[in-house]
Amino acid sequence: MTTVRALCIKVPRGEAEFTRKKLLEQNLLDIGLRIRRQGDVVLFPVRSEKAAELGFELVEEDLEEREVMVTDYRLVAKLPDEVRALLPTSFDIIGDVAIIRLGDDLVEHASEIGKALMTTFPRLRTIALDRGVKGELRVRELQVIAGDPDAETVHVEHGIRLRVDPTKVYFNPRLANERRRIASLVRAGERVVDMFSGVGPFAIMIAKHSRPEAIWAMDLNHDAVEYMRRNIQLNKVTTVIPLEGDSADLLFRVPCADRIIMNLPHSARDFFADALTRLNMGGVIHLYVICERDEISDVAIGLATEARGMGVRVGMERIEELKTYSPTMSVFALDIRFLDWC
Ligand SMILES: C[S@@+](CC[C@H](N)C(=O)[O-])C[C@H]1O[C@@H](n2cnc3c(N)ncnc32)[C@H](O)[C@@H]1O
Structure with a gap:
């Protein structure tokens, strides 16, 4: 382990824990160096002479370097304490791009927050603010706040690789x-x-892990379809x-299906009747919906009633809350099976 001459404060042992917390809060502790005990005092490596304001003697000592294992970017961000307390605990990672949402009070500190994330997670190449x-x-409307402005990346999940911007x-x-x-x-031979x-994550996951006859994968966004084409090649499916x-429109230009995936949570319900006319008996629709948590039963009943109006009896095989969307709303996954004509 390398030893370096470092700026420290000398703190009586009895005050060490309190001081350590204070230094961390104020982002003054140099976390790249080891804290050292010396008789009745503890030597804390500090980032700046400002640490002397805590009331302890500022000295220079030899301290060992250590591997930095800080996983909480909030400790690294150089921000006033009242702002630090507002920092989000979680964010999304797509490949080597982090996407973070910030409240109004934090947006002006976005670049410092971006820097802290890059320091804490050296694997990240780009940090983007989610608007x-x-x-x-x-x-998503994204603004790159740190790192490489090019947000195109390759994301890996369950054995598939997805190129995505x-x-x-x-x-x-x-x-x-x-x-x-x-x-x-998905069973062998399914359509x-x-x-x-x-960009094809459901379709490619199915092609990679199951043996369908075919998956017709549709999207209105030209860029998404271009990425899907590249991802098909990348995964050799x-x-x-x-x-x-x-x-x-496209739904009526492809064969009827044994399984239809409808991942457009705000408006998939508007397409439900059309999808049902293209589903083989015994087949399943996987429909994703955003609604008030206490209204999901009504949504399910509404869909079953709509199906009955078309002469189709459906079974709600599974209703699962996938993630929260707002304090009162969530995204739900519904597995709806075409049981019979009625
Ligand atoms: C919520 S995203 C889901 C994407 C993908 N299933 C995933 O999990 O990453 C919804 C997608 O539907 C596409 N979209 C919206 N309306 C559409 C339509 N009428 N026909 C085809 N695609 C549509 C959007 O371009 C978007 O890529």
């Missing part, structure tokens, strides 16, 4: 387990339609058929 998902194509296409890394679940349900496929356009 919300917009429009029909559901693309989150500034041009929708992609949600939090759905990885849901995609794996759907892939595990699958993915109506809102984005042969059963995904990418289609660019409105799935309300």
Whole structure:
């Protein structure tokens, strides 16, 4: 271990723990060096002479370097304490790009927060501020706040690799387990339609882990379909058929399906009746919906009633809350099986 001459404060042992916390809070502790005990005092390596304001003697001593294992970026960010307390505890990572949401009080500190994330997670190449998902194509408005301005990256989940530029296409890394679940349900020879496929994560996951006859994967966003084409090659899958356009039309140009995936949570319900007319008896629709948590039963009843109006009896095989969307709303996954004609 290397020893370096470092600026420290000398603190009586009895005050060491309190002082350590104070130094961390004020981002004055030099976490790259080891704290040393010397008789009745403790030597704390500090980042600046400002640490003397805590009332202890400032000295120079030889201290050992240590591997930095700080995993909480909030301790690294050079911010006033009242601002630090507001920092979010979580953020999304797509490949080597981090996407973070900040409240109004934090936006002016975005660049410092970006720097802290890059220091804490050296694997990250780009940090982007999330300004919300917009429009029909559901693309996130992102502002790069630290690192490489090019946000294109390769994301890995459950054995598939997805090239994606989150500034041009929708992609949600939090759905990885849901995609794996759907892939595990697909039987050999199934015909699958993915109506809102984005860069192809559901379709490619299914093609990689199951043996469908084909997956027709549709999207309105030209960039998403281009990335899907690249991802098909990247993963060497042969059963995904990418289609660019409105799935309300495309649905009627492909064969009826045994399974239809409808991952457009704000408006998938509007496409439900059309999807049902293209589903084989015994098949399943995986429909994703955002609604008030206490209204999900009404949503399910509404869909079953709509199906009955079309002469189809459906079974709600599974209703699962996937993630919270707001204090009162969540995203739900519904598995709806075409049971019979009625
Ligand atoms: C919530 S994203 C889901 C993407 C993908 N399934 C995923 O998990 O990453 C919804 C996608 O539907 C596409 N979209 C919206 N309306 C559409 C339509 N009428 N026809 C086809 N695609 C549509 C958007 O461009 C977007 O890529």
